[in-house]
Amino acid sequence: MSEDMELVCFQLIANSGAAKSSYMEAVGLAKKGDFKGADEKVTEAEECFVQAHKIHADLIQKEAAGEKTEISLLFIHAEDQMAMTEMVQLFSKELIQLYKER
Numbered sequence: 001m002s003e004d005m006e007l008v009c010f011q012l013i014a015n016s017g018a019a020k021s022s023y024m025e026a027v028g029l030a031k032k033g034d035f036k037g038a039d040e041k042v043t044e045a046e047e048c049f050v051q052a053h054k055i056h057a058d059l060i061q062k063e064a065a066g067e068k069t070e071i072s073l074l075f076i077h078a079e080d081q082m083a084m085t086e087m088v089q090l091f092s093k094e095l096i097q098l099y100k101e102r
Contacts, residue, residue: 015052
């Protein structure tokens with residue numbers, strides 16, 4: 001695996017992980033009734049997740065242009081982290097809404 005691809009993988013993992021953590025912190029704040037804090041954490045999470053999506057979109061565009069992406073365990077882990085973050089994103093928003101309604 002090239003050093004460039006390793007860096008891309010670590011950027012995906014770091015941004016996805018930061019987003020996932022912020023989404024979970026948002027749920028914890030909503031559980032305590034701090035909806036302003038929860039909204040701020042969701043915004044923070046979205047900023048990180050957008051960065052991960054930009055990196056991912058760049059890989060997809062390169063592949064569409066004929067530049068094959070090297071598949072490794074590290075890349076699979078990065079993809080898995082993005083997918084799990086998307087699930088946390090969806091569920092955290094639902095949980096926050098439920099806490100607001102109670």
